[in-house]
Amino acid sequence: MKKLMTGNEAAARGAYEAGVKFAAAYPGTPSTEIMENVATYNEITSEWAPNEKTAVESIAGASLGGVRSLASMKHVGLNVAADPLFTFAYTGVNGGAVIVTADEPGVYSSQNEQDNRYYSRAAHLIMFEPSDSMETKEMIKEAFALSEKYDMPVLFRMTTRICHSKSIVDCFDREEVPDKPYEKNVPKYCPLPVNAMEMVKKLKGNIEAAKDYSNNCKWNYIEDNGSKIGVIASGVSYRYAKEVLGDDVSYLKIGFSYPLPDKLIKEFSDLVDTIYVIEEIDPVMENDIKAMGIDVIGKEVFPISGELSPDVIRGAILGEKIETVEPDQDYLVNRPASLCAGCPHRGLFYTLGKKKDAIIYSDIGCYSLGLGQPYNAGDAILCMGASISGGHGLAKALEATNSDKKAFAVLGDSTFFHSGMTSLLDVAYNQSDVCTIILDNRITGMTGHQENPGSGMTLSGEEVEPADIEQIVRALGIKNVRTVNPNDLKATEEAINWGMELKEPSVIITRYPCALKRFSKLDKEEFPEAFKQSCYVDTDVCVGCRLCLKSGCPALAFNSTVENKSGILEDMCLGCGVCQQICPMGAIKRHENA
Amino acid sequence: MRTHNILLSGVGGQGTITAAKLLTTGLMNAGYDVKMSEIHGMSQRGGTVLSQVRYGDEVQSPVIEPGTADLLVAFEEMEAMRYLNYLKKDGTCVVNETQIWPMPVVIGSVKYPQGILDEVEKKVALKKVPASELAEQIGNPKTMNVILLGAIVQSMNLEHIDWEKIIRENIKPQFHDINIEAFKRGLELSK
Numbered sequence A: 001m002k003k004l005m006t007g008n009e010a011a012a013r014g015a016y017e018a019g020v021k022f023a024a025a026y027p028g029t030p031s032t033e034i035m036e037n038v039a040t041y042n043e044i045t046s047e048w049a050p051n052e053k054t055a056v057e058s059i060a061g062a063s064l065g066g067v068r069s070l071a072s073m074k075h076v077g078l079n080v081a082a083d084p085l086f087t088f089a090y091t092g093v094n095g096g097a098v099i100v101t102a103d104e105p106g107v108y109s110s111q112n113e114q115d116n117r118y119y120s121r122a123a124h125l126i127m128f129e130p131s132d133s134m135e136t137k138e139m140i141k142e143a144f145a146l147s148e149k150y151d152m153p154v155l156f157r158m159t160t161r162i163c164h165s166k167s168i169v170d171c172f173d174r175e176e177v178p179d180k181p182y183e184k185n186v187p188k189y190c191p192l193p194v195n196a197m198e199m200v201k202k203l204k205g206n207i208e209a210a211k212d213y214s215n216n217c218k219w220n221y222i223e224d225n226g227s228k229i230g231v232i233a234s235g236v237s238y239r240y241a242k243e244v245l246g247d248d249v250s251y252l253k254i255g256f257s258y259p260l261p262d263k264l265i266k267e268f269s270d271l272v273d274t275i276y277v278i279e280e281i282d283p284v285m286e287n288d289i290k291a292m293g294i295d296v297i298g299k300e301v302f303p304i305s306g307e308l309s310p311d312v313i314r315g316a317i318l319g320e321k322i323e324t325v326e327p328d329q330d331y332l333v334n335r336p337a338s339l340c341a342g343c344p345h346r347g348l349f350y351t352l353g354k355k356k357d358a359i360i361y362s363d364i365g366c367y368s369l370g371l372g373q374p375y376n377a378g379d380a381i382l383c384m385g386a387s388i389s390g391g392h393g394l395a396k397a398l399e400a401t402n403s404d405k406k407a408f409a410v411l412g413d414s415t416f417f418h419s420g421m422t423s424l425l426d427v428a429y430n431q432s433d434v435c436t437i438i439l440d441n442r443i444t445g446m447t448g449h450q451e452n453p454g455s456g457m458t459l460s461g462e463e464v465e466p467a468d469i470e471q472i473v474r475a476l477g478i479k480n481v482r483t484v485n486p487n488d489l490k491a492t493e494e495a496i497n498w499g500m501e502l503k504e505p506s507v508i509i510t511r512y513p514c515a516l517k518r519f520s521k522l523d524k525e526e527f528p529e530a531f532k533q534s535c536y537v538d539t540d541v542c543v544g545c546r547l548c549l550k551s552g553c554p555a556l557a558f559n560s561t562v563e564n565k566s567g568i569l570e571d572m573c574l575g576c577g578v579c580q581q582i583c584p585m586g587a588i589k590r591h592e593n594a
Numbered sequence B: 001m002r003t004h005n006i007l008l009s010g011v012g013g014q015g016t017i018t019a020a021k022l023l024t025t026g027l028m029n030a031g032y033d034v035k036m037s038e039i040h041g042m043s044q045r046g047g048t049v050l051s052q053v054r055y056g057d058e059v060q061s062p063v064i065e066p067g068t069a070d071l072l073v074a075f076e077e078m079e080a081m082r083y084l085n086y087l088k089k090d091g092t093c094v095v096n097e098t099q100i101w102p103m104p105v106v107i108g109s110v111k112y113p114q115g116i117l118d119e120v121e122k123k124v125a126l127k128k129v130p131a132s133e134l135a136e137q138i139g140n141p142k143t144m145n146v147i148l149l150g151a152i153v154q155s156m157n158l159e160h161i162d163w164e165k166i167i168r169e170n171i172k173p174q175f176h177d178i179n180i181e182a183f184k185r186g187l188e189l190s191k
Helices: A007-017 A032-038 A052-064 A075-080 A082-091 A118-123 A133-149 A160-164 A193-216 A236-249 A262-271 A282-291 A310-318 A345-352 A365-369 A387-402 A413-430 A469-475 A487-500 A521-526 A547-551 A578-582 B016-029 B077-082 B116-123 B130-139 B142-155 B164-168 B173-189
Strands: A001-005 A021-024 A044-046 A069-074 A096-103 A154-159 A165-169 A221-223 A229-234 A252-254 A256-258 A272-279 A358-361 A407-412 A435-440 A481-484 A506-511 A535-537 A588-590 B004-011 B031-036 B048-056 B070-073 B087-096 B126-127
Touching: A001 A007, A001 A133, A001 A547, A001 B016, A007 A032, A007 A154, A007 A160, A007 A165, A007 A272, A021 A032, A021 A052, A032 A044, A044 A082, A052 A069, A052 A075, A052 A082, A075 A082, A075 A096, A082 A118, A082 A193, A096 A133, A096 A160, A118 A154, A118 A256, A118 A282, A133 A165, A154 A236, A160 A165, A160 A236, A160 A407, A160 B031, A165 A547, A193 A262, A229 A236, A229 A262, A229 A282, A236 A252, A236 A272, A236 A310, A252 A262, A272 A282, A345 A365, A345 A407, A345 A435, A345 A487, A345 A506, A345 A547, A345 A578, A358 A387, A365 A407, A387 A407, A387 A413, A407 A413, A413 A435, A413 A469, A435 A469, A435 A481, A435 A487, A469 A481, A469 A506, A481 A487, A481 B070, A487 A506, A487 A578, A535 B116, A547 A578, A578 A588, B004 B016, B004 B077, B016 B031, B016 B048, B016 B142, B016 B164, B070 B077, B070 B142, B077 B087, B077 B116, B087 B116, B087 B142, B116 B126, B126 B142, B130 B142, B130 B173, B142 B164, B142 B173, B164 B173
Parallel strands: A021 A044, A021 A069, A069 A096, A096 A154, A229 A252, A229 A272, A358 A407, A407 A435, A435 A506, A481 A506, B004 B070, B070 B087, B087 B126
Antiparallel strands: A001 A165, A165 B031, A221 A252, A535 A588, B004 B048, B031 B048
């Protein structure tokens, strides 16, 4: 049956058709929907893992137990999982294992633009790079077969454009593969020093053997159009090149991208006079091909960062630009991302942003929206969980330099579970006075509302005991702990002042659900009144001072009803009451029995 | 058949993604090769939303090259201007006559630009459609996107496809009738 699928849906379908029985992921744009779609297949046990390291370790265990297993993550997630990855390469697999890394050329929703093809080189692992959804599905299936053939986990590199573009996919039936019962094999699965050197020899032998596959597989092929100009391209770059250059050049299409098909590349170089290597992010293939002694044109004409596109390739190779009608910038206003109406982070950032002596180490997630106007509540971001350990080091430096400033760390519930817990142990153990604020909105927010260990629900919808953040924090050794409702500005301010003054570790938990979250039974019990009301501006009372606008709420609109007065878009307002508490005139009121 | 390009631009929550889904499903069922591209993630939080739809005999790139879109369908006025560079010189811009204020306008630091559509009209062929107003009239503001789908179908001469069937198969049953009504209104609109 034919279906229009995103690359992420196709990857999940591929796992289903390949007979996968276990899958784990931590959500991260652009990879999140892979596991959400895997979860729609009942034949696969699918899980949200607390982080990418636990996801990869759990599929290593499932592989050991004899079933095919899949882990998926965004590019930076593979850094978190790099420790198990490099040694999983040594032990190899029992049931096949595939790890999807979704890279982000152009950084649409990430903190960096790293090229994870280097991981295939560094860990000596086979890598695939699909160019559309159908290839994604078929390559995933082949990746499992090769994982078992070459006894290694296989890396599967997607990019934002592949993950989030739809194209037509032919769906087939699931093929059940026989389970491989576990058999004890200490030299294979235990990388003690006595075994490790044998393991690395085996791994390097296997990756060398995979070159033969690379030269002869259907994923790498020459399209000889009789031209003296040749293009070597992988991933979506191949599609862009075909779009712009059509049959005017010859192609070497690379789909199995590590190890590279050395003989095929040599054959192609004999066929053409000039070779362009088109690839997104770093000159990875370019450098490998140049190291073979073959002269190619690459990053000297293509950009060294950012996403490629047909117009970029047209400009670089043909020196042409299609004529366009340019927008008049005078008529455009940016639409910066903002906290949603009713967002429980608003009360915290409104309050914290006013503390001029606070240096705020922020984190990965919706709290990054606290950095901008009107809150200015953020000074640094590094990676998942770094707010706490970064805040700890900052606090130590502030102490050493006799600074009057105070270190704060802000992160969400899911980020705390991901990698904040070990950081907080560092704070408790090494005793800094950083005040950590855990914004517990009862869900993983920015990636689109995935369950997490604290939400009381698994990916498959099973109810479980929710992890209790306050108890975890106390168990880690933090004595000063407060939980507040962030929509209560007075209580929030008091808690921040309390943390500000303390000369020892402290934690504030702001507990209130995300406004976009679908409420669970537990949420309904705990927050029966949430988001059931709306507010309005009494324009007879409003003096137009604009103080309410400092809440940064998209449901507030100045001038919308009466000139020079505030207004509230009532279909958007969820009645959190933050602006109502800010208004010094009492002009913002709540609808009765709304 | 050459590849045709349709760009849908709007603001998060306007239903551009659903409209693009219906459009691409219809095109696929009609036997075209189809590719569509969207960017999800952080850009959704109040940001602009862009869906790129391409169809023909064989489609390579999932993204539209600037200067090659046959049709730009803006679900909001400013989003017509923002993506004008994607449109072919002789392409058509269909705009839903509605304004959604971005945060800098909401907080009163700048005014929503006046006369955007007059300016767009000076540059390209423009069809203004009151899709939001019509959706209110037929009783559900959310059907604005399906009214615009009707306008797209009419503009690209795709009436031979059974769109009612596509709507029935992809929208919840309780919303079938109102969306089919919306679609018909959209078909008539841009004539």
